[in-house]
Amino acid sequence: MATSKVLLSVLKGKCADLGLKCFSTSSVQHKKSYKLVVVGGGAGGCSTAAKFASKLGKGQVAVIEPSDTHYYQPLWTLVGGGLKSFSQSNRPMGSVLPRDCEWIKDRAVSFDPENCTVTTSNGQQVNYEYLVIAVGLQLNYHHIKGLPEAFEVDSSLCSNYSRQTVIKTFPALQAFKGGNAIFTFPNTPIKCAGAPQKIMYLAEHYFRKAGIRENTDVIYNTSLNVIFAVKKYADRLLEVIKNRNINVNYQRSLIEVRPDRKEAVFAKLNSDSGETETFHYDFMHVTPPMSAPDPLKAAKKLVNEAGFLDVNQYTLQHTMYPNIFGIGDCTNVPTSKTAAAAASQGFVLSHSLAAQMAGQPIHPGPSYDGYTSCPLITGYGKCIMAEFDFDAQPLETFPFDQGKERLSMYLVKKDLLPKIYWNLMLNGQWNGPKAYRKMMRLGFDTGSKHIPTTPSLKV
Ligand SMILES: Cc1cc2nc3c(=O)[nH]c(=O)nc-3n(C[C@H](O)[C@H](O)[C@H](O)COP(=O)(O)OP(=O)(O)OC[C@H]3O[C@@H](n4cnc5c(N)ncnc54)[C@H](O)[C@@H]3O)c2cc1C
Incomplete structure (x- = not known):
């Protein structure tokens, strides 16, 4: 009891230093309070919690994360290609979160940065002195008419992007006997922008091995107007595409799936008159539109216009609230959203956050280069x-x-x-x-x- 009083007064002093109103009401006894709260226990959140949990000590760090299971999503390309099993991409969340942190197994539903509080879906209020937001991306299959329901009724539809649909990909490849094999790229930022075409190259190779390539049209319908953002790799990929006889249609965004007729409708993004184009499919891999998760998007003080957490791209510190940091896919950092990026961001974030905690200036310190x-x-x-x-x-x-x-x-x-x-x-x-x-x-x-x-x- 005495210890918690001391801790509270220390935390109160720290928040006052920051000009924030944390712990200002008597209801503090009914709230849980931590030095550091990490929201999201995925690639960025789990590794950040690990960097701080042992240093700050037991009871000082909490991770708010609803999922029982931690997924290594980069493996899902290989699961879809039949190279790894789905179970190899999973571990129990409790086994990967750091021992010294407290796991609040719930979903954050609202953020109150003025009062340093996160509220979870069961109404629990969690107070923090410092906050790291690492909630990843939300998959918006429902923005495509006919999805996600069509996945249930059509075994030739698959998607490596979700845990429910990645297990459909390899069986769909095995069952395919020729025709149109379509791969899509949506009209939003996505995680691992290479993944929609990685599965296409694996599939094309698989069709050749299965002896059905001659009767197959491999079609890549992408919302973008380039194959890849980096010229060096784009040039090499275009050679691969040419050599492998793959048809690429730029500025095509999937808007509807009609499983009963095996039709996929694409908006032509380069047409002023809202033109669409309908393709017959015999196999289709869908990459869904994505966004920041709804609770983050709703926290208007924390996000930019597009709904992504507004942080300084070099330090990962929030642009308005100095005690809030972000890592990974949910931020507005202008780089390709990958676990590899989150790893490099983690190095910078840990220095920026440690400097902030120590009352030292963040500059000079390591600066994220977008790796x-x-x-x-x-x-x-x-x-x-x-x-x-x-x-x-x-x-x-x-x-x-x-x-x-x-x-x-x-x-x-x-x-x-x-x-x-x-x-x-x-x-x-x-x-x-x-x-x-x-x-x-x-x-x-x-x-x-x-x-x-x-x-x-x-x-
Ligand atoms: C098919 C595929 C292939 C990929 N290939 C690669 C690759 O080759 N290389 C690479 O580096 N990356 C790859 N990635 C991308 C990589 O998986 C992500 O960029 C990385 O996981 C991002 O880490 P994150 O912590 O930001 O988000 P995530 O790892 O997605 O974690 C977000 C966590 O936040 C939790 N969460 C969400 N909402 C809330 C909430 N409201 N409250 C609390 N918790 C919440 C989620 O449950 C989740 O555990 C791939 C991804 C996919 C899907």
Whole structure:
């Protein structure tokens, strides 16, 4: 009791320093209070909690996360391609969250940054001194007419993007006997922008192995007007597409699925008159529209116009509230949304947040350079390992041209990265490949020039 009084007074003082009204009412006894609250226990949230839980000590860090299971989503491309089982992508949430943190197994439904409170779906109010928001992206299948219901009735429809539908992909590939195989890319920001075409290359290779490629049209209908954001990799992918006889239609956004007639309707984004185009499909892989999760979008003081958490792209600190930070897919950081990006952001975030906690300036400190990576699997045994920064410039780790299709990079994606994720990243020990890049390139590094400093943590 005495300890909690002392802690409360310390926390009260800290919030006053920040000019915030945390713990200002007597109802504090009915609320749970923590030094650090992390909302979301996915790739970014779990690794951030791990970085702070042991340093701050038991009872100081809470993770609000509703899911029983933690998913390593990058594996879902391989699950869809029949290379890994779905169960290899899952672990119980309790087994990956750090021992020293408290798991609040519920969903955050509202944020009150003025009073440093997050409310969960069962009405619990959780007070924080510092908050990290890591809620990922929401999948909006329901924005496409006919979905998600059509997944239930049509076994030739699949999607690697959700846990319910990824298990349909490989059976659908096996059952396909030729015709139109369509792969879509939606008209919103998405996680892993390479994944909609990775499964297409695997499928195309699979059709050749199955001897049905001759009777198959492989069609990539994308809302974008380029195949990939980084020119170096886009040029290589266009060669792959040409050599493999894949049909690409740009600026086509899926708006309706009619499973009874096996029809997919696409909006032509380059038409002023709202034109649509209808395709017959015999197999279709859908990448859904995505957005920040609704509770975050509703927190108008925290988000930008598009609904993403508004943070400084270099420090990951919120632009209005200095005690709030963000990591991963739910932020407005202008880079490709991947677990690889979250790992590199985690390094910067931990320094920024530790500096804020210690009352030290965040600058100079490490600055996020936009590092992100997309292992572009182009077939069974082949991968272009894209790594790049905010300026869409390659930021490659290995001392060879990663724009070439390579078996070695495929093995990195298939076997090495999952191990790094489960054994290092989720424990807070993997900050991206920057240190290795420097070693492999004999000290040459094109990334951030800031010199990392580690402010000591004070509770
Ligand atoms: C098919 C596919 C392929 C991919 N391939 C790659 C790849 O090759 N390389 C790569 O680096 N990345 C890849 N990714 C992307 C990668 O998985 C994500 O970018 C990464 O998981 C983002 O981490 P995050 O913490 O921001 O979000 P997530 O890991 O999605 O975690 C978000 C967490 O927040 C929780 N949550 C949501 N709403 C709330 C709420 N209201 N309250 C509390 N908790 C909430 C969720 O339950 C979830 O646990 C791929 C993703 C997919 C789907």
